[in-house]
Amino acid sequence: MQNKWRFYAFVAIVLPLWAHGQSNTLGDRATNSAIEETRKHSHRVHLSRKEKRRQRLLFKKPKVENTARYEFYKRVEEAAKEKQRLLKKLSKPQYADFAYFGHKNKPKRNKPYAMKYCKECGIRH
Numbered sequence: 001m002q003n004k005w006r007f008y009a010f011v012a013i014v015l016p017l018w019a020h021g022q023s024n025t026l027g028d029r030a031t032n033s034a035i036e037e038t039r040k041h042s043h044r045v046h047l048s049r050k051e052k053r054r055q056r057l058l059f060k061k062p063k064v065e066n067t068a069r070y071e072f073y074k075r076v077e078e079a080a081k082e083k084q085r086l087l088k089k090l091s092k093p094q095y096a097d098f099a100y101f102g103h104k105n106k107p108k109r110n111k112p113y114a115m116k117y118c119k120e121c122g123i124r125h
Contacts, residue, residue, distance in 0.1 A: 101125075 047055065100106050101121040108125075110116075115124045 097106075101118075101123055103120060107118065110125065117124050
Protein backbone atom coordinates (compact mmCIF):
# COMPACT_ATOMS: atom_id res chain seq x y z
CA MET A 1 0.00 0.00 0.00
CA GLN A 2 2.84 2.35 0.87
CA ASN A 3 4.58 1.61 -2.44
CA LYS A 4 1.39 2.47 -4.27
CA TRP A 5 1.26 5.94 -2.66
CA ARG A 6 4.93 6.46 -3.47
CA PHE A 7 4.22 5.68 -7.10
CA TYR A 8 1.29 8.19 -7.17
CA ALA A 9 3.48 10.86 -5.55
CA PHE A 10 6.25 10.23 -8.08
CA VAL A 11 3.79 10.48 -11.00
CA ALA A 12 2.28 13.68 -9.54
CA ILE A 13 5.74 15.28 -9.44
CA VAL A 14 7.11 14.04 -12.77
CA LEU A 15 3.96 14.30 -14.96
CA PRO A 16 3.82 18.14 -15.05
CA LEU A 17 7.49 18.19 -16.06
CA TRP A 18 6.76 15.88 -18.99
CA ALA A 19 3.70 17.81 -20.12
CA HIS A 20 4.28 20.25 -22.98
CA GLY A 21 3.42 23.69 -21.61
CA GLN A 22 2.50 26.82 -23.54
CA SER A 23 5.33 29.21 -24.23
CA ASN A 24 4.72 32.76 -23.01
CA THR A 25 6.42 34.39 -25.97
CA LEU A 26 4.32 32.66 -28.62
CA GLY A 27 0.92 32.87 -26.99
CA ASP A 28 -1.48 30.24 -28.35
CA ARG A 29 0.61 29.60 -31.47
CA ALA A 30 3.23 26.89 -31.43
CA THR A 31 5.77 28.22 -33.95
CA ASN A 32 6.66 31.25 -36.02
CA SER A 33 5.56 29.45 -39.19
CA ALA A 34 2.03 29.31 -37.77
CA ILE A 35 2.16 33.09 -37.29
CA GLU A 36 3.29 33.61 -40.86
CA GLU A 37 0.49 31.37 -42.16
CA THR A 38 -2.13 33.43 -40.36
CA ARG A 39 -0.68 36.59 -41.90
CA LYS A 40 -0.80 35.08 -45.38
CA HIS A 41 -4.41 33.98 -45.02
CA SER A 42 -5.76 37.22 -43.63
CA HIS A 43 -9.28 38.30 -44.51
CA ARG A 44 -8.14 41.29 -46.53
CA VAL A 45 -10.27 42.10 -49.52
CA HIS A 46 -8.31 42.72 -52.70
CA LEU A 47 -9.94 45.39 -54.83
CA SER A 48 -9.49 46.05 -58.50
CA ARG A 49 -8.20 49.41 -59.75
CA LYS A 50 -11.68 50.56 -60.58
CA GLU A 51 -13.02 49.65 -57.14
CA LYS A 52 -10.07 51.34 -55.41
CA ARG A 53 -10.71 54.53 -57.37
CA ARG A 54 -14.40 54.39 -56.51
CA GLN A 55 -13.58 53.98 -52.82
CA ARG A 56 -11.13 56.89 -52.93
CA LEU A 57 -13.88 59.05 -54.37
CA LEU A 58 -16.33 57.89 -51.70
CA PHE A 59 -14.01 58.71 -48.81
CA LYS A 60 -12.70 61.95 -50.29
CA LYS A 61 -13.30 64.94 -48.06
CA PRO A 62 -15.56 67.52 -49.67
CA LYS A 63 -14.10 70.93 -50.44
CA VAL A 64 -16.10 73.33 -48.32
CA GLU A 65 -14.09 76.49 -48.94
CA ASN A 66 -16.71 78.17 -51.12
CA THR A 67 -19.82 77.34 -49.13
CA ALA A 68 -21.85 79.85 -47.15
CA ARG A 69 -21.36 77.93 -43.91
CA TYR A 70 -17.56 77.99 -44.32
CA GLU A 71 -17.58 81.73 -45.01
CA PHE A 72 -19.77 82.32 -41.95
CA TYR A 73 -17.40 80.44 -39.63
CA LYS A 74 -14.43 82.18 -41.21
CA ARG A 75 -15.99 85.59 -40.46
CA VAL A 76 -16.81 84.51 -36.89
CA GLU A 77 -13.20 83.45 -36.32
CA GLU A 78 -11.88 86.73 -37.71
CA ALA A 79 -14.26 88.69 -35.47
CA ALA A 80 -13.11 86.70 -32.44
CA LYS A 81 -9.46 87.39 -33.27
CA GLU A 82 -10.19 91.10 -33.67
CA LYS A 83 -11.98 91.14 -30.31
CA GLN A 84 -8.99 89.47 -28.65
CA ARG A 85 -6.69 92.08 -30.18
CA LEU A 86 -8.90 94.91 -28.89
CA LEU A 87 -9.06 93.40 -25.38
CA LYS A 88 -5.29 93.09 -25.34
CA LYS A 89 -4.94 96.71 -26.45
CA LEU A 90 -7.46 97.96 -23.87
CA SER A 91 -5.77 96.08 -21.03
CA LYS A 92 -2.68 98.27 -21.44
CA PRO A 93 -2.63 101.74 -19.87
CA GLN A 94 -4.14 104.29 -22.23
CA TYR A 95 -1.54 107.01 -21.88
CA ALA A 96 2.02 107.09 -20.65
CA ASP A 97 1.78 110.86 -20.17
CA PHE A 98 1.02 111.77 -16.52
CA ALA A 99 -0.93 114.85 -17.58
CA TYR A 100 -3.95 112.62 -18.35
CA PHE A 101 -4.40 111.54 -14.69
CA GLY A 102 -6.22 108.37 -15.80
CA HIS A 103 -8.68 110.24 -18.03
CA LYS A 104 -9.49 109.11 -21.53
CA ASN A 105 -9.06 112.69 -22.80
CA LYS A 106 -6.52 115.09 -21.36
CA PRO A 107 -8.23 117.43 -18.84
CA LYS A 108 -8.36 121.10 -19.76
CA ARG A 109 -6.23 123.59 -17.83
CA ASN A 110 -8.73 125.96 -16.31
CA LYS A 111 -8.01 129.25 -14.57
CA PRO A 112 -7.68 128.98 -10.79
CA TYR A 113 -11.13 130.47 -10.09
CA ALA A 114 -12.77 128.09 -12.65
CA MET A 115 -11.17 124.86 -11.34
CA LYS A 116 -13.46 122.11 -9.99
CA TYR A 117 -12.79 118.80 -8.20
CA CYS A 118 -12.81 115.93 -10.63
CA LYS A 119 -15.00 112.88 -9.92
CA GLU A 120 -12.60 110.48 -11.66
CA CYS A 121 -9.25 111.36 -10.15
CA GLY A 122 -10.13 113.62 -7.20
CA ILE A 123 -7.78 116.38 -8.36
CA ARG A 124 -8.74 120.02 -8.93
CA HIS A 125 -8.41 120.93 -12.58
